[in-house]
Amino acid sequence: MRLPLSPNIKEMPMRWINSRPGNGARLALALLPFLVVAVAYMVGSVERLAENPNDKLLPGLAALGDAINRMAFVPDPRTGDYLLWSDTGASLTRLAAGLGISTAIALLLGLVIGILPFARAALSPFVGAISMVPPLALLPILFIVMGLGEASKIALIVIGVAPIMVRDLALTALSLPREMIVKAETLSASSWQIALRVVLPQILPRLITTLRLQLGPAWLFLIAAEAISSDSGLGYRIFLVRRYLSMDVIFPYVVWITLLAVLTDFLLDRLRIAVFPWSELEKGK
């Protein structure tokens, strides 16, 4: 006896979860949401400008281009600086200092907490508690104690970012398989050698990843600090021109900050793959 075949096998459409875009389609799909936002902005801008040519809320392309030109390529009449670049320089210097200090702290404390049970007992609850303090609530204290200069802004970034990085790295070090540590011990490794050659190299890729994840918060704290007290910086400029409703400056600045952050994020990941090729091979295992 022949069993009937299951009906219309051919006509059955492929499940949605199993159909994947090709390379071109993927690029098009990736660009689509950006395009939608840009078009929506343009439409809104044109509509508002048609109603009131002096509208400042959604400036048109010409106004935006004019503002970008003014900020980036024409020296400021008062100081002689090219404002966009001097602001970028000031902000990136603060950001780099804050993230650099945070990275050093995270690497040191994360490693020690992850490896040494005594250090873990002493520091882990403390770091856990510190990471729960809302950093912006500390900003007035920082301004009072450290003054309104660079130190307090860098300190805010460090306080906001470092504790989470420390915890992340400590957890990464702790989650290394016990077998690996034991194996190193049977190869005559001391605690120092295990830290230096087993744990440290294996948490460095995660250090880069955790740094990438903290880029957003770091920018947040930077701009908050610059908004309150500064005389230069991307955040300072945005909050300064807000008084004149200068959306034509604010929009390009926001886009520029986003671009910088996205680029840093991308470059850090490239760096990880270039320096620790094995970490990419281990992915998905």
Next chain:
Amino acid sequence: MSALSVKNLWKEYGDQIVLENVSIEIETRAFVALVGPSGCGKSTFLRMLLGQEVQTRGEILLDGQALPKEPGPDRGVVFQRYSVFPHLTVLGNVMFGKELQASRLAARLFGSVRRVVEEEARAMIAAVGLMGSEDKYPAQLSGGMQQRLALAQALIMRPKVLLLDEPFGALDPGIRAEIHVLMKKLWHEAPMTVVMVTHDMREAFTLATRVVAFERPRDRPEEKLRYGATITRDITIWPPRQAGQASLFRPDRDGPVSSKGQ
């Protein structure tokens, strides 16, 4: 010499008794396979030999000396997983122990010392059949090759005792048979005692000189907590296997014996 002597060993986790009154004498150059049902404490026993865990009572002697409370270079180990370092290449993995031993502070070797160690490591890599893979990372190796690498990495330290915790359990049968041949060869050549935990009876009887079974003599649910497992069978393979010697009756049974012998 590398004789293990275990006397009245107990292991308890709180109220739970895992092993009770385990005593065994393991002679130098023996190859002991530990078998038994899951959860009978044979891996716990191996971890105590390794120094990863400390017994509750009793003593373990290696050549008459009590074992230190932590793992050391006299006892090599190969686990089922995570036995090699993912951030080091094959060559780096095999050289690793030697580098740690020779350079206590930097844990790295340079120049002529490095070349000597590298040569030894390359010989070891060749001995386990991994020539040509020196610059690969473990993630680029198959499961069988990773275990070969783990063996090379452990054996370059010339341990007195090699401890194997289900090392070949995740390999498919063909690869496993190949690595059994390698294992016999290494056991014949290196002056070490081997203790291996395995689920595979066939593997136990293929490789070992002695098969030791762990079991719970009392295994009713209400007895499980307060009665641990102990050694219930201790079978010597017949005709006997001896390290460095081909079997008298079937010369090919015990794998390739190099002329160096013991």
